Amino acid sequence: MIQPAQFLALAAMLFGVGVAGVLLRRNALVVFMSIELMLNAVNLTLVTFSKMHSELNGQVLAFFVMVVAAAEVVVGLAIIVSIFRRRPSASLDDVKGLKW
Amino acid sequence: MESYVFWPVAVVSLVSAILVIYSANAVHSALALVANFFMLAVMYVLLDAHFLAAVQVIVYAGAIMVLFLFVIMLLGVDRQEDLRERLPLQKPLALLFTAGLAGLTVFTVRAAFQERAFPTGGLEQANQSGNVEGLGRLLFTKYLFPFEVTSLLLIIAAIGAMVIAKSRRPDQMDSEDDEA
Numbered sequence: 001m002i003q004p005a006q007f008l009a010l011a012a013m014l015f016g017v018g019v020a021g022v023l024l025r026r027n028a029l030v031v032f033m034s035i036e037l038m039l040n041a042v043n044l045t046l047v048t049f050s051k052m053h054s055e056l057n058g059q060v061l062a063f064f065v066m067v068v069a070a071a072e073v074v075v076g077l078a079i080i081v082s083i084f085r086r087r088p089s090a091s092l093d094d095v096k097g098l099k100w
Numbered sequence: 101m102e103s104y105v106f107w108p109v110a111v112v113s114l115v116s117a118i119l120v121i122y123s124a125n126a127v128h129s130a131l132a133l134v135a136n137f138f139m140l141a142v143m144y145v146l147l148d149a150h151f152l153a154a155v156q157v158i159v160y161a162g163a164i165m166v167l168f169l170f171v172i173m174l175l176g177v178d179r180q181e182d183l184r185e186r187l188p189l190q191k192p193l194a195l196l197f198t199a200g201l202a203g204l205t206v207f208t209v210r211a212a213f214q215e216r217a218f219p220t221g222g223l224e225q226a227n228q229s230g231n232v233e234g235l236g237r238l239l240f241t242k243y244l245f246p247f248e249v250t251s252l253l254l255i256i257a258a259i260g261a262m263v264i265a266k267s268r269r270p271d272q273m274d275s276e277d278d279e280a
């Protein structure tokens with residue numbers, strides 16, 4: 001029988017990997033994917049708590065997180081496209097000023 | 101039975117997550133992320149969240165990853181990338197703090213929930229007429245207002261994305277660059 005703690009520990013490790021990606025990578029798209037990793041780790045936590053408490057409220061919250069993540073991805077990718085369209089790379093180091 | 105599913109899936113999801121941040125090619129990262137999303141869908145099935153498992157595959161592995169790949173191709177960054185770190189100490193410090201964060205969280209979670217097992221029955225009562233129906237009942241009664249607000253959010257996001265990413269004609273772009 002799998003305990004809740006094991007699901008939660010896995011979610012914590014996935015979140016840690018996401019944080020590492022944001023801190024270590026310079027490619028704007030990979031940083032964005034790491035943010036998705038973190039959102040998914042939190043969703044796993046919410047679903048685990050939902051089962052622990054025998055209620056569906058946690059799953060509803062995870063559902064809302066998914067909706068917000070979808071909206072966030074759409075707007076974020078649009079911003080990335082508009083910033084990096086005229087640049088050769090997608091490196092975040094290239095975006096140093098407010099004007100481009 | 102469950103543990104035969106849990107452990108391989110947990111290992112694959114961790115390895116694919118590490119591959120996301122380790123591959124030098126953005127397309128490889130995206131493919132590893134798809135694998136990670138599928139493994140999380142399996143986890144949701146283990147946790148009796150059948151609707152979320154389906155949504156995870158359809159929305160994340162389907163829609164969002166296609167969007168990611170589309171942008172990777174659009175920007176033409178689908179080639180090897182220089183992963184060398186230019187800031188001194190950035191890499192060791194980042195790894196140290198990340199390991200500390202993940203280690204502390206895992207430690208806390210294990211200390212807090214070590215002796216807790218899932219309650220017998222689990223979600224059986226809440227899911228008795230089906231997981232989808234239970235979620236739908238909650239969404240359209242208790243959470244009706246937030247649900248309506250998310251529809252507004254999605255419309256705003258769609259319009260905003262179109263406005264931001266709208267391509268301008270070259271002649272307009274040039275005159276704007278001169279003014280700027």
